[in-house]
Amino acid sequence: MSGAISRDPAELQRAALVADAVAGLSAPRKTLPCKWLYDAEGARLFEAITRLPEYYPTRTEMRILEESGPDIARAVGPGAAVVEFGPGDGVKAVQLLRALRAPAAYLPVDIAPEWLEAAAARVRAACPGLPVRPVVADFTRPFDLAGRAEGSATHLGFFPGSTIGNFEAEEAVAFLRRARATLRPGGRLLLGADLVKSIPVLQAAYDDAAGVTAAFDLNLLARLNREAGADFDLGAFRHEARWDAVEERIEMHLVSRTAQSVRLAGRVFRFAAGESIHTESSHKYRPERLRELVGAAGWRAAATWTDAEGLFSVWLLEE
């Protein structure tokens, strides 16, 4: 029926992708929201990225959780209900839950129910007897955990992976404020944040020798071809990782190799040779800058942990 509004989630998702693509490709500086990088193929490629020799964040954060586990457990204390924002495969949650003393429950939060299942299943298998209660919610908007915590347990938010780095500063502060509201009363937040470091190390982490990050980035164009009826020629774009020294962030760009036109949703988008689509920002932090950011959202840092090389940091925030 023409003009009918579909409520099929896949169709709504496709419509949102098309709307974001049209808006982003119409802008004077072309851009696409990084959340669209994660379709099934993108999630598989990201998983491969986390195992690359150049991509230090995942393994470094895991090592911090492992080596500083007892110290983190002491700082957190017993009986916390762990609320993870965007749990992925649940591997980091298992590491944390095993270190903590008598955790009360595990509440993974994600907008995609099928993604919650993987994390929930892994935690159930690794932590028998621990209540696991997936929460389907978009954590980039306000939501509450009403009735989901165990009795008098306090909430420990968990936001690892430096996912916060994908947000602009204002968005990061907004997320941190909302998390504070969600985790109340007595809520705390364990936050993973990647640190500013040597530019070649950063560049290699986001443009690896095997080309996995390039494939991850280019998959966004393949997705637009699959789901938005676009006609991107993947060979006519190349992946680039750029360090922005002012914003202190790595940007992923897809650079047009030639002057060309691309069709999407009945429109034509023109690219000059060398013009790019900005597909992701990954902010890196100095400790004093992160303190400022969390402070602006009403949190204060109770403790912080890092690895021996000072590559990555984990923060315990309280109100």
Ligand code: AVJ
């Ligand atoms: C998912 C935000 C942690 O920014 O490092 C990895 C995504 N992009 N390689 C990051 C990503 C390119 C990643 N996070």
